[in-house]
Amino acid sequence: MITANNVADAIRKKAPEYLAESWDNVGLQIGSFDQPVKKVLLTLDVTNEVVDEAVAGGFDMIVSHHPFLFQGLKTINTDDYKGKLVEKLVKNGICVYSAHTNLDKANLGLNDYIAGKFDLDERAPLKPDKDEQLYKIVVYVPTDYTEKILKVLGDGGAGFTGDRYSHCSFRVTGEGRFKPLDGSNPFIGTPGEVVKVNEDRIETIVDGRILKDLFPALKEAHPYEDMAYDLYPVEQADIMKKSGLGKIGTLEKEMEPEEFIEFTKKALNIKHLRTAGEPPESVKKVALCTGSGAEFIGLSKVKGADVYVTGDLKYHDAQRARENGMWVIDAGHFGTEKQVVNLLEEMIRGRFGDGEIETRVSDKNEDFFKNY
Numbered sequence: 609m610i611t612a613n614n615v616a617d618a619i620r621k622k623a624p625e626y627l628a629e630s631w632d633n634v635g636l637q638i639g640s641f642d643q644p645v646k647k648v649l650l651t652l653d654v655t656n657e658v659v660d661e662a663v664a665g666g667f668d669m670i671v672s673h674h675p676f677l678f679q680g681l682k683t684i685n686t687d688d689y690k691g692k693l694v695e696k697l698v699k700n701g702i703c704v705y706s707a708h709t710n711l712d713k714a715n716l717g718l719n720d721y722i723a724g725k726f727d728l729d730e731r732a733p734l735k736p737d738k739d740e741q742l743y744k745i746v747v748y749v750p751t752d753y754t755e756k757i758l759k760v761l762g763d764g765g766a767g768f769t770g771d772r773y774s775h776c777s778f779r780v781t782g783e784g785r786f787k788p789l790d791g792s793n794p795f796i797g798t799p800g801e802v803v804k805v806n807e808d809r810i811e812t813i814v815d816g817r818i819l820k821d822l823f824p825a826l827k828e829a830h831p832y833e834d835m836a837y838d839l840y841p842v843e844q845a846d847i848m849k850k851s852g853l854g855k856i857g858t859l860e861k862e863m864e865p866e867e868f869i870e871f872t873k874k875a876l877n878i879k880h881l882r883t884a885g886e887p888p889e890s891v892k893k894v895a896l897c898t899g900s901g902a903e904f905i906g907l908s909k910v911k912g913a914d915v916y917v918t919g920d921l922k923y924h925d926a927q928r929a930r931e932n933g934m935w936v937i938d939a940g941h942f943g944t945e946k947q948v949v950n951l952l953e954e955m956i957r958g959r960f961g962d963g964e965i966e967t968r969v970s971d972k973n974e975d976f977f978k979n980y
């Protein structure tokens with residue numbers, strides 16, 4: 609039986625919730641993590657139309673990019689839009705899970721997915737996450753316990769490099785020595801005598817943000833009264849950081865601005881876009897940020913991008929683009945994010961075997977803007 613938590617896990621593996629911005633509200637929005645799930649509906653926004661689609665199609669779960677509950681709910685008044693939706697979801701046993709800025713910022717998250725549509729090479733976060741701090745963790749353990757400790761480390765998210773490999777580690781076997789003192793209750797040896805133990809030195813890498821969960825589990829699994837370990841911060845230049853907002857990378861071949869406009873429409877599968885600022889002679893380096901990215905116009909310029917593709921620009925953002933000499937393409941909030949449903953579907957399908965779970969992209973989710 610697959611639960612809502614299993615589905616959430618498929619997404620968390622690639623886009624851990626700790627990546628979310630502090631103002632965000634990601635995770636379970638409605639329902640229970642223990643709820644059995646057979647059918648998942650994927651959407652950018654949870655609207656009345658999407659909820660009706662879920663009810664009609666017998667879905668147990670909706671996974672959205674934009675959090676269903678965002679600004680905080682003071683009352684659940686079933687006379688208003690949101691209250692009615694809450695009631696409808698609960699009555700029909702549909703749970704809602706949202707992956708928002710954690711999905712935007714993950715190395716292989718939404719910005720990377722869209723960068724892939726542009727075939728960008730040498731991708732890096734446009735604004736690397738300031739909270740990303742890696743540690744080298746070294747654990748010394750009697751060799752009989754090595755596999756147990758490796759499992760706790762790996763399952764707990766350590767040794768997760770570049771998002772394409774998990775459970776990475778290195779170990780060497782050697783001799784550990786210690787002398788238990790009076791008052792100790794040693795796992796091996798007797799107080800007052802030096803003990804030699806065959807130990808493995810296990811080392812791996814861990815994101816500092818998971819230490820608070822990993823550490824207690826590790827201590828629990830380690831046989832010694834005082835776990836023997838070292839923890840070293842790893843020096844990381846911004847260029848080595850993998851998570852962050854937006855992406856920057858280079859096109860396979862240089863393009864004329866007009867050609868790039870058509871290329872963008874194809875990459876994003878949209879019919880309309882607008883531009884601001886003077887186009888460059890040619891486009892090679894592309895910065896992008898899905899959703900609302902007006903704040904990174906200056907950063908794109910500083911990082912040497914020839915164009916910045918984002919959504920939700922206001923009139924004075926366009927003015928700023930022109931004043932900064934940055935060519936900006938506003939492809940719309942929906943335009944830059946609508947393919948999130950395909951990414952979410954890939955993440956879920958990649959986790960479960962055929963026939964284990966049914967997923968569908970909502971066909972009721974649409975742009976709140978209409979272009980004519």
Ligand SMILES: [Zn+2]
Pocket residue numbers: 674898899900941945
């Ligand atoms: Zn958005």
